[in-house]
Amino acid sequence: MDQMANASSALHALAILKLLARHASPLPASAIARDLGLPRSSVYHLLAILRAEGFVAHLAEEHRYGLGVSTFELGSAYARQTPLRWVAGPVLARLVDRTTHSGHFAILHGHDVLYVIEERAAGRPALVTDVDVRLPAHLTASGRAILAELPAQQLRALYPPRGPLAQRNGTGPRSASALRRVLVDARRDGYAQEDGSVTVGFSSIGAAVLDHGGHPVAAVALTFPGDVVDLPARDRLAAAVRDAAREVSRRIRGRG
Amino acid sequence: MDQMANASSALHALAILKLLARHASPLPASAIARDLGLPRSSVYHLLAILRAEGFVAHLAEEHRYGLGVSTFELGSAYARQTPLRWVAGPVLARLVDRTTHSGHFAILHGHDVLYVIEERAAGRPALVTDVDVRLPAHLTASGRAILAELPAQQLRALYPPRGPLAQRNGTGPRSASALRRVLVDARRDGYAQEDGSVTVGFSSIGAAVLDHGGHPVAAVALTFPGDVVDLPARDRLAAAVRDAAREVSRRIRGRG
DNA sequence: GTCCATTGTCTCGTATCCGAGACACAAGGG
DNA sequence: CCCTTGTGTCTCGGATACGAGACAATGGAC
Incomplete structure (x- = not known):
C-alpha cells in the first residue's frame, strides 16, 4: 500500500498502548522494552510522550506504567461516535x-x-x-x-x-x-x-x-x-x- | 526533561486520535491536516498506520476517518485496569x-x-x-x-x-x-x-x-x-x- | 555495608524518515 | 461538458530522530 517509511515512533507508541491494554495491571518499562523488542531509551522516550499526552500514567512508587485517562476519553469518544x-x-x-x-x-x-x-x-x-x-x-x-x-x-x-x-x-x-x-x-x-x-x-x-x-x-x-x-x-x-x-x-x- | 527529539510521528499520531475524539463525527483527512497544521502526505501516512493498527476506521463512502475499535479496547482496558x-x-x-x-x-x-x-x-x-x-x-x-x-x-x-x-x-x-x-x-x-x-x-x-x-x-x-x-x-x-x-x-x- | 540488577536520564552520529510537491482520479458545481 | 476542488498515492533528498551505550541513582538480596 504505502511506500513511505513506517513512522517507527508512531508504530511503537501504538504498540506500547496495545501491550498495556493486554495486561491486567501496569508494567515496568523494562518489560515493555523486552516484550516489544525495543531499545530502552526509545521506550523511555515514548513513555514520556505518552505521559505528556495523558495516554499513559506513571506509577512512581511501583515503577510501573499503566494506561492513562486519555485512553478512557478515546474509548468514550468511540462509544459516542x-x-x-x-x-x-x-x-x-x-x-x-x-x-x-x-x-x-x-x-x-x-x-x-x-x-x-x-x-x-x-x-x-x-x-x-x-x-x-x-x-x-x-x-x-x-x-x-x-x-x-x-x-x-x-x-x-x-x-x-x-x-x-x-x-x-x-x-x-x-x-x-x-x-x-x-x-x-x-x-x-x-x-x-x-x-x-x-x-x-x-x-x-x-x-x-x-x-x-x-x-x-x-x-x-x-x-x-x-x-x-x-x-x-x-x-x-x-x-x-x-x-x-x-x-x-x-x-x-x-x-x- | 528529556533531551531527545520529540518522536514527531508519535506525537502527531496521538494528536490525530485526540482530534477525532473531540469531534462528534468523523472527519475528512484534509480537515485533520488543517486543524493540526500537518502536511497532507504525513497525515495520510499516519492515518494508514492508525488504520492498520485498528485505531482509526476509514469510511470510504463518506471520505472520512473516525476512531477505530482499538480505541474502544484501550478504553475498556483502562476501565478494567x-x-x-x-x-x-x-x-x-x-x-x-x-x-x-x-x-x-x-x-x-x-x-x-x-x-x-x-x-x-x-x-x-x-x-x-x-x-x-x-x-x-x-x-x-x-x-x-x-x-x-x-x-x-x-x-x-x-x-x-x-x-x-x-x-x-x-x-x-x-x-x-x-x-x-x-x-x-x-x-x-x-x-x-x-x-x-x-x-x-x-x-x-x-x-x-x-x-x-x-x-x-x-x-x-x-x-x-x-x-x-x-x-x-x-x-x-x-x-x-x-x-x-x-x-x-x-x-x-x-x-x- | 557491599554487590548486583534495575530504573531513569542523557549524548551524539548514522540511518531513517518526514514532508514538499507532483500526479491521477473522483466529486461537485456551473 | 468543463472546470475547480478535494482525495489519495507516490518519490526522494535534506533534516531530523532513533537507538547504542554511558552514567548516576535506587532498591533488593546477602
Missing part, C-alpha cells in the same frame, strides 16, 4: 432490505446496550430502539447475544447472584440464574431472542459481533411482529442475522 | 485513615458505577461495594456525584423521561424527574448522598473526580452507619470527601 456503525451500516441496510424487517446495531455499555444504528424497513413502524437509546442488556436480543459471548468471569461481575434485574412489561428473566439459562441457549444457537421484553407484540433476534480477540463488542438484530412470523420464518431470520453479524466481525478485523 | 486507582489509591487511603470510615472509588459505566478501589477502615464491616462490583449509578452516592456533573444532554440520553429506574431495598428515585431533583441538590452541594439505597442501615457521601476538560470520570465516597453519624459529623465527612476528590482531580491533570 461509534465508528462501528460505519462498518455495520451497509451490512445492516442490506439485511433489512432482504428480510423486510427493521434492524438495529448496538454495543454493550455496562448493564445496558446502547443503540447506535437503527435501520427501519419500508412500511414498518418506528421502534423504541432508536439511536442513543439505552436499554438493559438482559432484556434485549442484542444484549443477550453479547452477554452470551462474554467470559464467565466478566458475566459474573456484571450479574452477581443476588443483583437486581430490571423488569419491563412484566417480562424478562427475574434473576441472574434465569438469565444464565437464557444465555446458555443463546450461546448454543449462535443468536438470542426476546419476545415482548422491549416492545409488547414485537420480537427480536440478535447475534454478537466479535472483535479481533474473539470478544463481543456489538450485536446486529432484527425486530418483527412476534405473532406474524412463524417458526420456519424465524429460523431464516436467525440465519440471516447470524450471517450479518459474521460479516461485520470480518470487516472490523480487516481494514476499515 | 483503572490506572486512576493508582492515582486515587493513596488519596483514598488517607481519607479512610483520617475519617475512620470505609471508602471507595468508582467510575461510571453506562447506567452503572463500577467499583475499582475499596478501602476498608479498621474495625469496619466489609461493604457490598467490593472491587469489580457494579451498581446502578442513580442509587449510589458515587454515581449520583458523577451524574450531577454530566452535561444535561448526556444525562438525558442516559435517563430519558420514561426510562425504567431500578429499585433496591425499596429506596431511591422512582423516576427520571425524581433523579434530576436529587442531582440538582448534589450539584449545589458539591457532593451526593444516599441513605440505605445500597445497604440497609448504611449511608454514603460521594464527590466527583473531574478530568482535564471538566468532565466527571470517577468519584470518591465514604460509607458509614447512617444512624450513628449526626449532621455536623456528616458535614465534616462531606468536606473531607470533596477535598479528596479535588486532590485526585489535580493529580490526574498533572503528570502521573
Whole structure:
C-alpha cells in the first residue's frame, strides 16, 4: 500500500498502548522494552510522550506504567461516535432490505446496550430502539447475544447472584440464574431472542459481533411482529442475522 | 526533561486520535491536516498506520476517518485496569485513615458505577461495594456525584423521561424527574448522598473526580452507619470527601 | 555495608524518515 | 461538458530522530 517509511515512533507508541491494554495491571518499562523488542531509551522516550499526552500514567512508587485517562476519553469518544456503525451500516441496510424487517446495531455499555444504528424497513413502524437509546442488556436480543459471548468471569461481575434485574412489561428473566439459562441457549444457537421484553407484540433476534480477540463488542438484530412470523420464518431470520453479524466481525478485523 | 527529539510521528499520531475524539463525527483527512497544521502526505501516512493498527476506521463512502475499535479496547482496558486507582489509591487511603470510615472509588459505566478501589477502615464491616462490583449509578452516592456533573444532554440520553429506574431495598428515585431533583441538590452541594439505597442501615457521601476538560470520570465516597453519624459529623465527612476528590482531580491533570 | 540488577536520564552520529510537491482520479458545481 | 476542488498515492533528498551505550541513582538480596 504505502511506500513511505513506517513512522517507527508512531508504530511503537501504538504498540506500547496495545501491550498495556493486554495486561491486567501496569508494567515496568523494562518489560515493555523486552516484550516489544525495543531499545530502552526509545521506550523511555515514548513513555514520556505518552505521559505528556495523558495516554499513559506513571506509577512512581511501583515503577510501573499503566494506561492513562486519555485512553478512557478515546474509548468514550468511540462509544459516542461509534465508528462501528460505519462498518455495520451497509451490512445492516442490506439485511433489512432482504428480510423486510427493521434492524438495529448496538454495543454493550455496562448493564445496558446502547443503540447506535437503527435501520427501519419500508412500511414498518418506528421502534423504541432508536439511536442513543439505552436499554438493559438482559432484556434485549442484542444484549443477550453479547452477554452470551462474554467470559464467565466478566458475566459474573456484571450479574452477581443476588443483583437486581430490571423488569419491563412484566417480562424478562427475574434473576441472574434465569438469565444464565437464557444465555446458555443463546450461546448454543449462535443468536438470542426476546419476545415482548422491549416492545409488547414485537420480537427480536440478535447475534454478537466479535472483535479481533474473539470478544463481543456489538450485536446486529432484527425486530418483527412476534405473532406474524412463524417458526420456519424465524429460523431464516436467525440465519440471516447470524450471517450479518459474521460479516461485520470480518470487516472490523480487516481494514476499515 | 528529556533531551531527545520529540518522536514527531508519535506525537502527531496521538494528536490525530485526540482530534477525532473531540469531534462528534468523523472527519475528512484534509480537515485533520488543517486543524493540526500537518502536511497532507504525513497525515495520510499516519492515518494508514492508525488504520492498520485498528485505531482509526476509514469510511470510504463518506471520505472520512473516525476512531477505530482499538480505541474502544484501550478504553475498556483502562476501565478494567483503572490506572486512576493508582492515582486515587493513596488519596483514598488517607481519607479512610483520617475519617475512620470505609471508602471507595468508582467510575461510571453506562447506567452503572463500577467499583475499582475499596478501602476498608479498621474495625469496619466489609461493604457490598467490593472491587469489580457494579451498581446502578442513580442509587449510589458515587454515581449520583458523577451524574450531577454530566452535561444535561448526556444525562438525558442516559435517563430519558420514561426510562425504567431500578429499585433496591425499596429506596431511591422512582423516576427520571425524581433523579434530576436529587442531582440538582448534589450539584449545589458539591457532593451526593444516599441513605440505605445500597445497604440497609448504611449511608454514603460521594464527590466527583473531574478530568482535564471538566468532565466527571470517577468519584470518591465514604460509607458509614447512617444512624450513628449526626449532621455536623456528616458535614465534616462531606468536606473531607470533596477535598479528596479535588486532590485526585489535580493529580490526574498533572503528570502521573 | 557491599554487590548486583534495575530504573531513569542523557549524548551524539548514522540511518531513517518526514514532508514538499507532483500526479491521477473522483466529486461537485456551473 | 468543463472546470475547480478535494482525495489519495507516490518519490526522494535534506533534516531530523532513533537507538547504542554511558552514567548516576535506587532498591533488593546477602
